[in-house]
Amino acid sequence: MEIIEKLVATPGEVYKPSSPFLAEVIETRRLTPAGSADDIRHIVLSIKGSKIQYMEGQSVGIVAPGLREDGKPQKVRLYSIASARCGELGCDLGGHPESVTLCVKRVIYTDPETGKEVRGLASNHLCDAKLGQKLQLTGPTGRKFLLPADDSVPLIMIAAGTGIAPFRAFIKHIYHEKGGWNGSVKLFYGAKTGLETLYMNDESNDIGQYYTEETFAAFKALSRASNQPKTYVQDKIAAQKDQLWPLISTGRFCLYICGLKGIEEGVSKVMSAWAKEEGKDWEQLKEEFEKSGRWNVEVY
Numbered sequence: 001m002e003i004i005e006k007l008v009a010t011p012g013e014v015y016k017p018s019s020p021f022l023a024e025v026i027e028t029r030r031l032t033p034a035g036s037a038d039d040i041r042h043i044v045l046s047i048k049g050s051k052i053q054y055m056e057g058q059s060v061g062i063v064a065p066g067l068r069e070d071g072k073p074q075k076v077r078l079y080s081i082a083s084a085r086c087g088e089l090g091c092d093l094g095g096h097p098e099s100v101t102l103c104v105k106r107v108i109y110t111d112p113e114t115g116k117e118v119r120g121l122a123s124n125h126l127c128d129a130k131l132g133q134k135l136q137l138t139g140p141t142g143r144k145f146l147l148p149a150d151d152s153v154p155l156i157m158i159a160a161g162t163g164i165a166p167f168r169a170f171i172k173h174i175y176h177e178k179g180g181w182n183g184s185v186k187l188f189y190g191a192k193t194g195l196e197t198l199y200m201n202d203e204s205n206d207i208g209q210y211y212t213e214e215t216f217a218a219f220k221a222l223s224r225a226s227n228q229p230k231t232y233v234q235d236k237i238a239a240q241k242d243q244l245w246p247l248i249s250t251g252r253f254c255l256y257i258c259g260l261k262g263i264e265e266g267v268s269k270v271m272s273a274w275a276k277e278e279g280k281d282w283e284q285l286k287e288e289f290e291k292s293g294r295w296n297v298e299v300y
């Protein structure tokens with residue numbers, strides 16, 4: 001199976017944890033309306049003055065302040081870049097993006113052993129950051145979760161929660177910066193309710209504005225909406241077998257999965273059943289898809 005060539009970034013500066021870039025917060029707002037229990041924010045950081053070049057699908061790192069128990073700096077946490085290569089503000093005269101956008105969920109959970117509330121270090125640092133505050137940024141990183149160089153390759157994007165971030169970047173680049181995609185572009189998105197459908201709700205409709213594009217189709221699955229049956233991304237994928245299996249069985253696709261751990265399993269189960277109907281070995285097929293750059297997964 002031939003390799004799917006991916007787009008690569010023009011070489012720029014890559015910041016290491018030992019010497020991070022100080023990026024200023026220039027926008028921070030909630031993407032989930034007040035009625036949602038999830039605090040998920042759209043955070044734009046200025047990278048003006050850096051020589052960073054990034055591509056859609058890459059991530060940056062954030063180093064929270066303070067030291068670990070062993071006296072070492074905090075470990076880097078990765079966040080997918082939600083802006084396309086020109087950033088939210090465009091590029092400077094040298095062609096470097098002036099900003100990088102993140103879509104961050106505030107992690108808060110109850111420790112099952114102590115019963116105490118635990119706040120994730122970097123996500124709370126990011127979500128609490130005020131305008132003008134400087135954050136320690138590393139990267140950009142990522143060499144696989146990138147768009148194909150050939151725009152006739154059909155794209156299948158599958159996300160849950162903040163996993164939408166790299167797809168916002170893909171879709172913005174394709175329809176806003178590039179002016180279209182020759183292959184089809186399908187987005188499957190899972191959220192709890194309409195309140196958590198990021199970039200496709202009343203708070204922000206960045207992705208919704210491309211619904212009218214001829215090559216674009218979006219399928220939303222809501223797992224906890226009170227007014228309709230529970231659906232998950234794999235249910236929406238199963239319902240699109242006629243559209244998807246001809247692409248997958250012939251290797252004419254590039255598929256991406258991003259977000260919650262576990263979504264790959266659900267997707268794989270559906271496709272494994274399709275393969276079985278034709279007497280094909282799904283595990284072997286998937287391995288070939290991974291090796292050739294067709295099956296790209298970034299879950300956390």
Ligand SMILES: Cc1cc2nc3c(=O)[nH]c(=O)nc-3n(C[C@H](O)[C@H](O)[C@H](O)COP(=O)(O)OP(=O)(O)OC[C@H]3O[C@@H](n4cnc5c(N)ncnc54)[C@H](O)[C@@H]3O)c2cc1C
Nearest residue numbers: 077078079080103104105107109120121122123162165300
């Ligand atoms: C490639 C990549 C891209 C990513 N992109 C994004 C992104 O776009 N947006 C985003 O919000 N995050 C993203 N993440 C996740 C992010 O890197 C952090 O892991 C996340 O924000 C938590 O970091 P923290 O410092 O807040 O929490 P930490 O202080 O690191 O605490 C998290 C720890 O708490 C545990 N934990 C979390 N929830 C619970 C729970 N309910 N019950 C019990 N234990 C729990 C986890 O197992 C983990 O050990 C990405 C991760 C990767 C690897």
